[in-house]
Amino acid sequence: MLAMDYRGPKRVRLDRNKPMPEILHPQDAIVRVTRSCICGSDLHLYNGNVPDTRVGETFGHEFIGIVEEIGADVHKLKVGDQVIVPFNIACGECTFCKQELYGNCHEANPQATAVGGIFGYSHIAGGYNGGQAEYVRVPYANVGPTVLPDWMHPDDAVLLTDVVPTGYQAAEMGGIQKGDTVAIFGAGPIGIMAAKCAWLFGAGRVIVFDQEEYRLDFVRKYAQCEAYNFKSIEDPVVFIKKTTESLGADVCIDAVGAEAAGSALQTFTGRKTLMQAGSATALQWAINSAKKGGVVSVVGVYGPTGNLIPIGNALNKGLTIRGNQASVKRLLPRLIDHIQNGTLDPKALITHHIPLEEVSDAYRIFANKLDNCIKPVLIP
Numbered sequence: 552m553l554a555m556d557y558r559g560p561k562r563v564r565l566d567r568n569k570p571m572p573e574i575l576h577p578q579d580a581i582v583r584v585t586r587s588c589i590c591g592s593d594l595h596l597y598n599g600n601v602p603d604t605r606v607g608e609t610f611g612h613e614f615i616g617i618v619e620e621i622g623a624d625v626h627k628l629k630v631g632d633q634v635i636v637p638f639n640i641a642c643g644e645c646t647f648c649k650q651e652l653y654g655n656c657h658e659a660n661p662q663a664t665a666v667g668g669i670f671g672y673s674h675i676a677g678g679y680n681g682g683q684a685e686y687v688r689v690p691y692a693n694v695g696p697t698v699l700p701d702w703m704h705p706d707d708a709v710l711l712t713d714v715v716p717t718g719y720q721a722a723e724m725g726g727i728q729k730g731d732t733v734a735i736f737g738a739g740p741i742g743i744m745a746a747k748c749a750w751l752f753g754a755g756r757v758i759v760f761d762q763e764e765y766r767l768d769f770v771r772k773y774a775q776c777e778a779y780n781f782k783s784i785e786d787p788v789v790f791i792k793k794t795t796e797s798l799g800a801d802v803c804i805d806a807v808g809a810e811a812a813g814s815a816l817q818t819f820t821g822r823k824t825l826m827q828a829g830s831a832t833a834l835q836w837a838i839n840s841a842k843k844g845g846v847v848s849v850v851g852v853y854g855p856t857g858n859l860i861p862i863g864n865a866l867n868k869g870l871t872i873r874g875n876q877a878s879v880k881r882l883l884p885r886l887i888d889h890i891q892n893g894t895l896d897p898k899a900l901i902t903h904h905i906p907l908e909e910v911s912d913a914y915r916i917f918a919n920k921l922d923n924c925i926k927p928v929l930i931p
């Protein structure tokens with residue numbers, strides 16, 4: 552079959568002869584992929600910043616498709632069903648799944664102490680093959696996959712696998728109270744969705760920072776919020792203080808993750824990879840611009856350690872810092888309702904439909920923010 556194939560940092564290609572996935576366990580399903588996005592999280596892999604990303608791996612954790620085959624113990628799905636597959640692989644029964652922490656499932660990734668299983672996300676997330684391919688094996692098929700409602704547009708459905716729940720959970724973890732000022736770092740798909748969702752929780756003001764003018768334009772219109780280029784203001788921390796009577800934002804959301812560390816990290820550490828060094832400018836800005844007693848919600852993905860975060864400032868301000876991989880299954884029912892009643896319109900974020908055959912171009916466009924790309928979806 553055709554599949555995306557990782558060759559090393561910034562090198563991906565199309566593999567025309569990847570072996571077809573097989574049922575390995577009675578609860579597996581094989582899904583024929585119909586849409587598969589590239590995510591900002593894939594860029595951490597693509598840039599070579601995630602430890603134990605192996606040459607020959609297929610990425611892709613945001614996909615929908617049609618059930619092609621089911622294992623003997625799969626009873627919630629049948630062949631031919633169209634399914635939304637959450638990016639978290641979750642057993643549904645371990646102590647974490649029982650708390651609806653589906654992003655932290657123990658069974659799906661027993662070697663790890665932090666993250667659970669994720670499709671196509673290196674061996675730190677369980678070593679599963681991803682969905683940037685014609686077919687993919689879906690473990691625990693009674694748990695994650697949800698049949699697509701017949702009224703739903705497939706572009707909305709594919710964004711329910713990650714972007715919508717992650718943006719929503721970013722806002723939810725912020726504990727936004729009515730009238731709160733919410734500052735969001737990053738206007739990629741996740742920051743944009745977080746801005747949109749912040750209003751659903753009662754925000755009084757939403758301010759987004761990025762450096763890509765076209766993304767700032769997009770979020771301003773799409774989420775009806777303020778948006779600023781952090782390169783053209785003196786410093787987001789000073790900026791936020793000035794516009795909040797020196798108090799800071801009630802809630803700050805980091806929707807950037809490791810790459811923002813770039814120059815800052817080199818200055819501080821001269822170390823090898825961002826994921827090893829951890830921390831980043833966006834997170835520092837989030838902590839330093841939060842109001843005393845405020846909340847910092849981190850959905851940007853980092854390496855296991857974070858030794859450069861201004862923990863002293865966080866402590867002295869009495870901040871609450873929350874973060875996690877989104878718990879997709881927990882949020883799906885309410886997000887499907889939001890799409891049905893029109894309060895969320897995720898498909899507007901998809902700017903590019905690209906054949907799977909052109910996967911290396913798709914990565915180049917998304918990684919380099921070319922052609923006003925917000926979110927690309929691969930079509931096998």
Ligand code: NAD
Pocket residue numbers: 590591592593594595713714717736737738739740741742760761762763766781806807808809810811832833849850851852853875876877
């Ligand atoms: P993206 O790469 O498309 O967007 C990131 C944006 O951040 C870019 O527009 C970039 O210009 C901007 N940026 C860079 N440095 C910045 C800074 N210092 N301040 C403000 N903006 C800055 O990525 P995305 O798909 O939107 O994902 C964003 C982050 O969310 C990534 O780290 C990704 O791994 C993570 N993520 C987490 C989860 C989760 O479950 N927690 C799920 C999906 C994605």
Ligand code: ZN
Pocket residue numbers: 590591592593612613638713714
């Ligand atoms: Zn993703």
